[in-house]
Amino acid sequence: MGDGTLPGVQSRSEARIVLHVDMDCFYASCERLRDPSLAGEPVVVGMGFEPGESHGAVATASYEARKYGVESAQPISQALDALPRMADARDDPDLDVGDAGYYRPVDMSFYKSVAGEVKAILHDVADTVREVSVDEAYLDVTDRTGWETVADGDRTLAEGYGRYVKQRIAREVGVPASVGVAPNMSTAKIASDYDKPDGLVVVRPDRVRQFLEPLPVDELHGVGPVTASELRSMGIETAGDLARADPAVLGDRFGERGRELYARARGDDDRPVTPTGRPKSLSRESAFTEPTTEPSRKRETVLALAADVADRATQRGALYRTIGIKVVTPPYDVHTRANSLPGPVDDPALVEEVALSLLEEFEADPVRKLGVRVSKLSFGDEEQTSLDGFAAGSGDDEADASTDAEPRPDRSTPGEERSSGQVSLGDFGSRDAGS
Ligand code: DCP
Ligand code: MG
Numbered sequence: 001m002g003d004g005t006l007p008g009v010q011s012r013s014e015a016r017i018v019l020h021v022d023m024d025c026f027y028a029s030c031e032r033l034r035d036p037s038l039a040g041e042p043v044v045v046g047m048g049f050e051p052g053e054s055h056g057a058v059a060t061a062s063y064e065a066r067k068y069g070v071e072s073a074q075p076i077s078q079a080l081d082a083l084p085r086m087a088d089a090r091d092d093p094d095l096d097v098g099d100a101g102y103y104r105p106v107d108m109s110f111y112k113s114v115a116g117e118v119k120a121i122l123h124d125v126a127d128t129v130r131e132v133s134v135d136e137a138y139l140d141v142t143d144r145t146g147w148e149t150v151a152d153g154d155r156t157l158a159e160g161y162g163r164y165v166k167q168r169i170a171r172e173v174g175v176p177a178s179v180g181v182a183p184n185m186s187t188a189k190i191a192s193d194y195d196k197p198d199g200l201v202v203v204r205p206d207r208v209r210q211f212l213e214p215l216p217v218d219e220l221h222g223v224g225p226v227t228a229s230e231l232r233s234m235g236i237e238t239a240g241d242l243a244r245a246d247p248a249v250l251g252d253r254f255g256e257r258g259r260e261l262y263a264r265a266r267g268d269d270d271r272p273v274t275p276t277g278r279p280k281s282l283s284r285e286s287a288f289t290e291p292t293t294e295p296s297r298k299r300e301t302v303l304a305l306a307a308d309v310a311d312r313a314t315q316r317g318a319l320y321r322t323i324g325i326k327v328v329t330p331p332y333d334v335h336t337r338a339n340s341l342p343g344p345v346d347d348p349a350l351v352e353e354v355a356l357s358l359l360e361e362f363e364a365d366p367v368r369k370l371g372v373r374v375s376k377l378s379f380g381d382e383e384q385t386s387l388d389g390f391a392a393g394s395g396d397d398e399a400d401a402s403t404d405a406e407p408r409p410d411r412s413t414p415g416e417e418r419s420s421g422q423v424s425l426g427d428f429g430s431r432d433a434g435s
Pocket of ligand 2: 023
């Protein structure tokens, strides 16, 4: 949530759920995808290792190769000293094949195609995806999962969601990722790095300070070796020390960045995850402090959510073809319902009307959370085909469905909806939640 409060809706108490996904030794993992015999072997991806070449650097090294001291940005000659090429070791009686590695040249277009497959999954599991680099992204999944605990009381639904994302990448693309789950971007980033490779680290909102406390300052984003040694000279070794330092002193010493580091060390980071691409859907949801059966309260909430979502769509110039709701009933059963429209529209009154009519089914049920979503988005400056297609297909010149139009029932079943990323939270417990 985080962006303001709706009248009559309890949303401020809800912490956001941010995932940071960072692929493990990404280029090396891509090479393993192409050549599975490299699994478990020391692999170095870089330039300049062929006989006769001498200049070049390591792009990345597999974790097995890192044990020999090979690392990103290292001169290739240094890497070859630490870890000879397998081909050379086989011919040279002085070298041990047990301590040799496989070198591969950088093949950027292949890595980009693998990254594209990963990004497609990320966009499927989150509406808001910020792609930071070829192998790294932030996802806001607040409306897809929750911080509620499940089963043994220590695991959260968000953890199940993080595991689901990791497993989908592993199964559908075949490369490992590390995932951090936290209520903000800076903590999620630290979390994804915390247990690499193949890590899944979840930092609950009430445990952020505790998690950050013992970390050396240089593990905070934006603290390089120079800042770290300067902080150490001030007696600040850990994020905990930084969180207890005087922000005025930090401000004097490091300017704006000092105050920012102070905030991050305290787990304060309210930067929204701003998407790098266009969203596939827009949604908003809100929880009640106690489950409610009161029909008027449910309707009011749905109306407020519908108005908010429709307003965001209008502001972004988005047209939608599907309007849906999400209803969470105790203990934590997630129900999604959606109606497809005959064509793409920007029609706030229709969003309210459809959302309310979908809510009727739950009139008598106790409800702990409600959500409204518009999806199958298109944007005014693209996808003319869908508008034309509609106009031609319907025999009607009006591409815009009026509020009187009877929405056609969604053709997709809830199961299909789930497979497109609308994952049922009920699927997530301690068991494997992958699809
Ligand atoms: N890269 C590069 N040169 C660098 C750093 C990185 O060419 N100096 C490339 C190779 C990496 C990719 O970018 O595979 C992603 O960078 P990361 O920093 O995420 O490193 P890795 O994914 O390789 O390893 P990790 O498991 O630590 O994330
Ligand atoms: Mg990486």
